[in-house]
Amino acid sequence: TPESAERTAVPGVATGLAVTGAGGDVLFVEASLAERDTGGAGLVLTGQLGDVMKESAQIALSYLRSRGPELGFPVDGLADRAVHVHVPAGAVPKDGPSAGITMTTALASLLSGRPVRADVAMTGEVSLTGRVLPIGGVKQKLLAAHRAGITTVLLPQRNEPDLDGVPESVREALEIHLVGDVREVLDLALQPATAAAAA
Amino acid sequence: TPESAERTAVPGVATGLAVTGAGGDVLFVEASLAERDTGGAGLVLTGQLGDVMKESAQIALSYLRSRGPELGFPVDGLADRAVHVHVPAGAVPKDGPSAGITMTTALASLLSGRPVRADVAMTGEVSLTGRVLPIGGVKQKLLAAHRAGITTVLLPQRNEPDLDGVPESVREALEIHLVGDVREVLDLALQPATAAAAA
Amino acid sequence: TPESAERTAVPGVATGLAVTGAGGDVLFVEASLAERDTGGAGLVLTGQLGDVMKESAQIALSYLRSRGPELGFPVDGLADRAVHVHVPAGAVPKDGPSAGITMTTALASLLSGRPVRADVAMTGEVSLTGRVLPIGGVKQKLLAAHRAGITTVLLPQRNEPDLDGVPESVREALEIHLVGDVREVLDLALQPATAAAAA
Amino acid sequence: TPESAERTAVPGVATGLAVTGAGGDVLFVEASLAERDTGGAGLVLTGQLGDVMKESAQIALSYLRSRGPELGFPVDGLADRAVHVHVPAGAVPKDGPSAGITMTTALASLLSGRPVRADVAMTGEVSLTGRVLPIGGVKQKLLAAHRAGITTVLLPQRNEPDLDGVPESVREALEIHLVGDVREVLDLALQPATAAAAA
Amino acid sequence: TPESAERTAVPGVATGLAVTGAGGDVLFVEASLAERDTGGAGLVLTGQLGDVMKESAQIALSYLRSRGPELGFPVDGLADRAVHVHVPAGAVPKDGPSAGITMTTALASLLSGRPVRADVAMTGEVSLTGRVLPIGGVKQKLLAAHRAGITTVLLPQRNEPDLDGVPESVREALEIHLVGDVREVLDLALQPATAAAAA
Amino acid sequence: TPESAERTAVPGVATGLAVTGAGGDVLFVEASLAERDTGGAGLVLTGQLGDVMKESAQIALSYLRSRGPELGFPVDGLADRAVHVHVPAGAVPKDGPSAGITMTTALASLLSGRPVRADVAMTGEVSLTGRVLPIGGVKQKLLAAHRAGITTVLLPQRNEPDLDGVPESVREALEIHLVGDVREVLDLALQPATAAAAA
């Protein structure tokens, strides 16, 4: 998929799946970290995000701030530097909790410098302890992923029953991973550190 | 109960009981503490919490900030680090004071590293001095706890009369503790430090 | 009165009197001070307090911050530590200026470690210089105090005419002090330091 | 006047004049300064003040912060200490710019320790450079001052024409000073430092 | 003009021109700077200013913060000291961008200690780079300036065509300067440093 | 074009293109940086900008804070100094994401001291990773640029199809660059450092 390949070429970008008025769509979560001593601090959220989606970003960041070190994601770089999470397109309102694991992945990619795999898209609410909670719109999201050339999709374990409603051709074409903990998401979606170093 | 066992496996998560439009339900209060020098500070509250429930979280935190040391909960770890309290599911609005003791327990578990017992659920308003005040929906909450496989429930002492309205089979199946002070809650709900060390 | 005895057993809690939709009632103002270096700061107000009641708490705190030292209440403990004032029940909206002297008493008790006398309840607006200003609902409040087993009530001097409307049996049963300055309130309501040390 | 004498006995309180729904009335502006290192900072405003009246308090404080030293009012005590301005009664909404000179006087009294003369009341908008600007309700305000036993009133120079509408008996009974600059107000209203020291 | 002479006698005050419901009027922009270590910080805006007018004040301050040093206006005095901009009368709502150059002039006067010429009034929007942009109400504003005894008016260059609508007698009586950059405004409106020293 | 030449003569100003109620128009994004120790901090946004346009400014600043150093734009000057972005005219409400690359260019010009080319105008949303995203109103914007004497226009690559709707005479007259990454924008729009030094 040319678009997700271009978008995720740099660390800090992950591919998500959303339900829109016109079916499903691919979206990109972008994260950046201000250089030290450039005057920023805290978490900046843009992309016309609604309350629930803003909370998802806070959960993703808190998860990494508390669990990052034991998972191998350096978080000491976060002190006194602004973290910015943006979800294009800038003028389109977005809401809901289902970008939780995508936000966590984008931030973990940013912190580790490991790019996200371009062929992977994901959807799932994340809890503060890293549990992956079920979301809606599985069928539309898988159709959208397939249309966009995505080959691997990460879905919440508890959404397994929803796969019955997805056309068999789409299920066949996609490698679908059912995940219960965001650590599985990070293992599957982030390129190994060595690949990143070579990138 | 598989779900509460999974959820409360790590310190910082306590099982509560809520009244919803469709009877009662089990909910999980999750608390996390940012690693030192990761740029956060203060209390972050997520889960679409209403005003009263946000105040409950502030009361729970203030209780531990002032009484924690004498009760054996270390609070010096709270300086300059963000505390985050989240109540999944992220998109479901929640309100009311009855998660007060659950929030206190989740935070005390987080501070002490002692996990919460997986078979225990609780409901009760907490005051700033640790008094446990009565709540509503006792019947629905006990039915929900029973359905979810919970075996021990902590209720406010002043809700004792409401037990008359609970089916005898449910009362029999559950070990119900009536509590007047949140210290009793912490004694009953937190695993001993040694068990936690072994976990 | 068992309830106010339990409630005011620790320093930082004072018994007030309020007018509610159903006559008068006893309420408890609880104050706490975060331990040093536990990440809090400023004044936290909970209990669904309205604008006027929140201002009362600010006035009570400012009074002690400016006059505390000359009255013997140590205020240096307030630097960089969060003060929390809560008025249970958490879900019941409350407003009005008449808890002013109760809030001042709760904070003075907290700062000095001197518990408030369990048999004393009070009502009165407080000004920034410590003047006690008149309030409404004297009759309902005295009836409520009497019902709750309170034996001593502190009222604003300027409410003296309202005592005419109170049943003689209630007036007889209560020891009523008419006060013009909050220093009189503190003298009457706080247990002496030696009693506190012995408590 | 017993009330203004009691009220203004301590530095930091000045007597103002207001128009209310029921004619004119005397009001008291109270100012306090937190002791050093008691956790407060900035300007706290209470008394259900409207936007315009809050701005008056900011103007009064800024005037003293910039002009205080040249007028002999020490302002170095303001660093890192909360200034609180309150206007009882706490539950009565108040608005308008005409308490400007009263607020400036209360703050100047607080900073200098010089009490305000108990027989003086005042009304007038103040500008940031200390100009006294005209206000409304001169007749009602003078009648109220007279009723309250006030003997000296400070009015804006530009309100001189409004004196024609005031009953001659009231004008005779009062010593009325027309002022154009807030320095004249401070000279007339504050007791000399020596008197204050003796107080 | 007695009023503008009195008003602008101290540095930090500039005379502007406004359109009101009743034609045009003269207004005064007052600026003050808190003494060092008096507890203030940032920009305080009063006078019931609307959003656009508040933004004008921010633009004026930012212009001087970035360009002040190269224009000879000392800005190091701004660190950690509150800047206050007030536009009397305090209770009259005001809005619009046309006080931009007046605000810049008041602030530049304050920083340099050079008083503004009492015979000069001005109107014009200012951009962040100091461009003077056109405004409305030229005719009413010039009539008001003339009525108030002003003899010199500064107008945006791009408002030159609007002069056709102004009565010839007024144009003759006034010295009108058309300005394109705020530096021209400052040159024309501020008294030379030597004159200020002598003042 | 005289206007854009005057406007962009100093670093920190870039020429954008907007759709207004009356077709298209040229707009100028102005950026300034407060001198060190002049009391400002953070990002100040003025010009009656709507939510989406404010977010564009935050994205532009975050892009430079994180990517600036590797692109040769010094960002260490941003610590503890206020950045101000203004879009005249001050009273005209503006919104939308299409000024994103213009804002990035203005800020990059400010940081580098390299002025923006006066003959260049641009339109395009920018993402946090510097992707240039498509915008609306291509035809009106190109007509406006042509009318204003602009000779070079930068458009998002993904808007190429919209060029079909633009009159051939306008397309011929303009040098149109289709850009996919904001680095291309900066290369095309900023004058080389040597030219800037000579300016």
Ligand SMILES: [Ca+2]
């Ligand atoms: Ca919402």
Ligand SMILES: [Ca+2]
């Ligand atoms: Ca498959």
Ligand SMILES: [Ca+2]
């Ligand atoms: Ca509410």
Ligand SMILES: [Ca+2]
């Ligand atoms: Ca049982």
Ligand SMILES: [Ca+2]
């Ligand atoms: Ca209210």
Ligand SMILES: [Ca+2]
């Ligand atoms: Ca009695």
Ligand SMILES: [Ca+2]
């Ligand atoms: Ca108002």
Ligand SMILES: [Ca+2]
């Ligand atoms: Ca007289």
Ligand SMILES: [Ca+2]
């Ligand atoms: Ca507006």
Ligand SMILES: [Ca+2]
């Ligand atoms: Ca002329």
Ligand SMILES: [Ca+2]
């Ligand atoms: Ca909007």
Ligand SMILES: [Ca+2]
């Ligand atoms: Ca061409």
